Amino acid sequence: MFPRLGKFATIRTVRGPAGARRRQQPSECVSLRFMLSIILLLTALGCSALPTRTLSLPSRYTLVREPLVVYSDFPVEAHHRLLDELIARRGDIGRILDLPYSNERIHVYLFENTDRFQRFMRRYHPDLPDRRAFFLETDTRLMVYAQWGDRVAEDLRHEVTHACLHAVVPNLPLWLDEGLAEYFEVPRGYAGLNRENLGIVVGQMERGTWNPDLKRLERIGPNDEMNHEEYAESWAWVHFLLHGGTEGAELLRGYLADLRAHAAAEPVSQRLERLVASPNQALDHHVRRLATTLN
Ligand SMILES: [Zn+2]
Structure with missing residues (x-):
């Protein structure tokens, strides 16, 4: 609806x-x-x-x-x-x-x-x-x-x-469209550190409700609605890809290049599984490291 x-x-x-x-x-x-x-x-x-x-x-x-x-x-x-x-x-x-x-x-x-x-x-x-x-x-x-x-x-x-x-970029998935917009909405010089979204994720961690699932985000359709937690998680994946290591940034750039070339591309989640053994764990470590900047 x-x-x-x-x-x-x-x-x-x-x-x-x-x-x-x-x-x-x-x-x-x-x-x-x-x-x-x-x-x-x-x-x-x-x-x-x-x-x-x-x-x-x-x-x-x-x-x-x-x-x-x-x-x-x-x-x-x-x-x-x-x-x-x-x-x-x-x-x-x-x-x-x-x-x-x-x-x-x-x-x-x-x-x-x-x-x-x-x-x-x-x-x-x-x-x-x-x-x-x-x-x-x-x-x-x-x-x-x-x-x-x-x-x-x-x-x-x-x-x-x-x-x-x-x-x-044609056919940009909703999660990535919003994750990138949340990344770039912070002032220049912040390196995409969106404290509001980080706070949402940290709050989920503290409540024990933080269960990142990139494949679930990828299933969100272009006309679906995303809630605040999904915005925050989308931002977290984008930040992880761009700042978790050079290979993640290259993965994201390659994905966008494929979308531009073919209007379709192998999902980011599948590419990420070839890059790191446990993407969820890697994201979790990345966010916990970022969370230290909130203090
Ligand atoms: Zn937006």
Whole structure:
């Protein structure tokens, strides 16, 4: 069961039900398989049929910082450090994952506040859960909806990561899509250490409920929902692959290269079983080592 965006759209990924995660309004990532609703396209074009400006997409200002095109109803500094970081993050993603840069533009609609964002979402996407930000994909456009606020940087890093990945990698499994977005949503210089997710995993360890299972994550379908623990575990596997040794990073890069080449690839779990005798144990050791950084 999952919410829909009109009859053309399906939810690609979610971050769990509103309020269930420690984040007050987690962001959400949505892929539109075919096209956005007519209403959405009209709003993007500033159609005069809209009831009020407050119910349209932000459009007063347009700022181009390739590959980003930022639309807002308030001025945004062309060299705002947040935009500089997003541009640099795109470079990080390409370098760390050995992925090419795409020239495809990422259209970022930046709502000036929560109220404005929620009014728009309730009007045009009433079936969607309460979230701070969304990534949307059509056959021709990559889009991010986000709201200005205390967590806009984190939200944009997360959603723009999805856009960068979707621009060059087809059929990315949901767990890896989210695991990578959770990895790259932390500020540059943190080496992907997502303390919120690490805290979730450590909490599971303390309660005796930590039972990582990558094959189970791989069975999560593109339209399924992931809960907070699955987000955290996905992040943990990604962090382990990228920081548990050079072979893990090469494994992940090879997997993504195969996806790019063939739109399908042998699952990460099978590759990992050839690399380490006990992937779960190796992940457990990796996370316990990371947990010492929480103190
Ligand atoms: Zn996401």
